[in-house]
Amino acid sequence: MPKEKAIRELEDLPGIGPTTAAKLKAAGIDSLDKVAITAPHELAEISGISVDAAKKAVQAAQESTTLTYETGGQFYDKRKQIGKISTGSKDLDELIGGGIETNGITESYGRFASGKTQLGFQIAVNAQLPREKGGLDGNVLFLDTEGTFRPERIESIAKAAGINPEKALENIMLVRTLTTEQQILSLERADKLIQEKNIKLIIIDSLTSLFRAEFVGRGSLGERQQKLNQHIHRLQTLSDKYSLAAYITNQVMDNPGIMFGDPTVPIGGNIIAHAATTRLYMRKSKEEKRIVRLVDSPNMPEGECIIKITPDGIA
Numbered sequence: 001m002p003k004e005k006a007i008r009e010l011e012d013l014p015g016i017g018p019t020t021a022a023k024l025k026a027a028g029i030d031s032l033d034k035v036a037i038t039a040p041h042e043l044a045e046i047s048g049i050s051v052d053a054a055k056k057a058v059q060a061a062q063e064s065t066t067l068t069y070e071t072g073g074q075f076y077d078k079r080k081q082i083g084k085i086s087t088g089s090k091d092l093d094e095l096i097g098g099g100i101e102t103n104g105i106t107e108s109y110g111r112f113a114s115g116k117t118q119l120g121f122q123i124a125v126n127a128q129l130p131r132e133k134g135g136l137d138g139n140v141l142f143l144d145t146e147g148t149f150r151p152e153r154i155e156s157i158a159k160a161a162g163i164n165p166e167k168a169l170e171n172i173m174l175v176r177t178l179t180t181e182q183q184i185l186s187l188e189r190a191d192k193l194i195q196e197k198n199i200k201l202i203i204i205d206s207l208t209s210l211f212r213a214e215f216v217g218r219g220s221l222g223e224r225q226q227k228l229n230q231h232i233h234r235l236q237t238l239s240d241k242y243s244l245a246a247y248i249t250n251q252v253m254d255n256p257g258i259m260f261g262d263p264t265v266p267i268g269g270n271i272i273a274h275a276a277t278t279r280l281y282m283r284k285s286k287e288e289k290r291i292v293r294l295v296d297s298p299n300m301p302e303g304e305c306i307i308k309i310t311p312d313g314i315a
């Protein structure tokens, strides 16, 4: 009997050579598990192999994955280990079930000046606090895609939180990204940094602006969505692998298709909607007040609360 080669990577699958594997990886299908849950016709379309060949590859990928089952109770025990970063507002913390959670992605979307970045600054400081004080005792990776990171704000917020401002800034690894390639690479290459620097929170402010700017008029919405998909999956993977929290901000646009109610919708469509565990819609109210609406959460009811943006941070 011919000895079968163990299937460990994409290239080990029947009918998948290095070129096909590269195409799949570029499309975000970068593991056997992902091949296993891809529809054969989709796999064929992405990679250019025949549907029959794709069926065989998917089947082989499914057979190669080992699923481990756990009881609901075991899973619940694991859930209890999940860390939460306080937002600085008691009401907002309560609304989202205690704070910004690890092992998941929290998204805030809203118009200009709705407070998305300020909330990012606040949790970038709070993540550094000890766990009993609403932090994760960890450091922060901050992808600034819009050039709106302000060390002065970190300084003020840290002082108010009782953290040495210089230390607070030291503990934030900042990447100013100018292109989507840089943005994507910042996460692709983050493993070492995350481990060495004990990163417990990744912020991408904003997730979508460079994608939106670069792919405008290129008539390649498909390509944009594909890249965005790959990027956000990477964020999910990091968040799970290292039990860290991920916070992304998102711009909005007016959806002319909505006739009743608020026409404001976040950019990025279903890709982000599916990937984000918790979605917050932020709106300006009077003066320093902002309305935060919990739009989507796996375990908390929808609701709203009011926060204030103060010189000392979120209150």
Ligand SMILES: Nc1ncnc2c1ncn2[C@@H]1O[C@H](COP(=O)(O)OP(=O)(O)O)[C@@H](O)[C@H]1O
Pocket (backbone or CB within 6 Å): 110, 111, 112, 113, 114, 115, 116, 117, 118, 119, 288, 309, 310, 311, 312
């Ligand atoms: N030092 C500060 N003290 C009080 N409020 C501030 C301070 N800095 C910024 N803000 C408030 O934050 C708002 C901008 O919020 P921001 O989070 O940057 O918006 P965006 O949603 O566009 O990211 C401004 O309208 C301003 O009122």
Ligand SMILES: [Mg+2]
Pocket (backbone or CB within 6 Å): 116, 117, 118, 146, 148, 205
């Ligand atoms: Mg902003």
